[in-house]
Amino acid sequence: MKVGIIGAMEEEIAHFTHLFTIEEKYVLAKNHYFTGNFGSCEIVLTKAGVGKVNAAAAAQKVIDYFNVDAILFTGVAGAANPDYEVGDVVISDVCQHHDIDASPLGFSKGIIPMFNGPSLFFADEKWRAIVKEAAEELEGINVFEGKIMSGEQFIADKTEVEKLRSLFGADCVEMEGAAVAQIAWMHDVPFVIIRSISDKANGEAPVSFQKWLYETAERSAAIVTSSLKKY
Numbered sequence: 001m002k003v004g005i006i007g008a009m010e011e012e013i014a015h016f017t018h019l020f021t022i023e024e025k026y027v028l029a030k031n032h033y034f035t036g037n038f039g040s041c042e043i044v045l046t047k048a049g050v051g052k053v054n055a056a057a058a059a060q061k062v063i064d065y066f067n068v069d070a071i072l073f074t075g076v077a078g079a080a081n082p083d084y085e086v087g088d089v090v091i092s093d094v095c096q097h098h099d100i101d102a103s104p105l106g107f108s109k110g111i112i113p114m115f116n117g118p119s120l121f122f123a124d125e126k127w128r129a130i131v132k133e134a135a136e137e138l139e140g141i142n143v144f145e146g147k148i149m150s151g152e153q154f155i156a157d158k159t160e161v162e163k164l165r166s167l168f169g170a171d172c173v174e175m176e177g178a179a180v181a182q183i184a185w186m187h188d189v190p191f192v193i194i195r196s197i198s199d200k201a202n203g204e205a206p207v208s209f210q211k212w213l214y215e216t217a218e219r220s221a222a223i224v225t226s227s228l229k230k231y
């Protein structure tokens with residue numbers, strides 16, 4: 001089993017580099033890819049950069065160049081579900097782009113127009129179960145399975161996040177998951193997005209994000225690590 005582990009930022013992948021021995025380093029399309037082994041899995045780790053274009057490029061690379069069997073995306077997110085608190089964990093049930101909008105052409109917001117595929121991308125059931133089990137082993141942490149919505153914006157506005165909640169049923173918002181999910185879907189590669197809540201995507205989000213980024217990212221990384229051990 002070869003697993004691609006992708007995070008957007010240094011803080012989201014830093015936790016892995018001391019966990020497994022990096023065997024080889026590659027520079028592809030100006031990004032670093034690290035290969036090694038962990039438990040019974042081969043690993044390809046990369047920091048994609050922020051945003052859906054970077055995430056899609058990295059997902060495509062781990063599939064085409066490294067032939068991964070699955071992708072786990074790890075990081076933080078802003079809560080859209082009012083039940084979620086900073087530190088809670090969200091495992092993707094389904095992912096969708098929230099900023100695709102061809103409504104002038106008659107397509108509902110969030111629907112990818114003229115695409116030979118869906119607009120909702122469902123995470124792999126088997127990996128989801130493994131990740132959920134791993135997450136639930138962390139004591140005192142709320143674990144949710146939810147709808148992860150991605151756009152090219154850092155959401156820091158109560159009205160905006162409430163709109164994403166009412167329009168799409170978003171549980172959390174981030175900037176990469178749906179892009180990874182779409183590329184994985186195109187190649188029939190199983191994927192799961194693992195996010196810990198760093199903020200509530202409201203006016204306090206920038207401060208909350210900075211404050212909690214490292215700690216909450218570490219939580220997602222720990223879940224990925226114990227998921228790999230379980231595989």
Ligand code: ADE
Pocket residue numbers: 076077078079153154155156173174175198199200201202205209
């Ligand atoms: N990642 C973490 N918090 C976020 C937010 N509020 N908006 C977009 N991406 C995020």
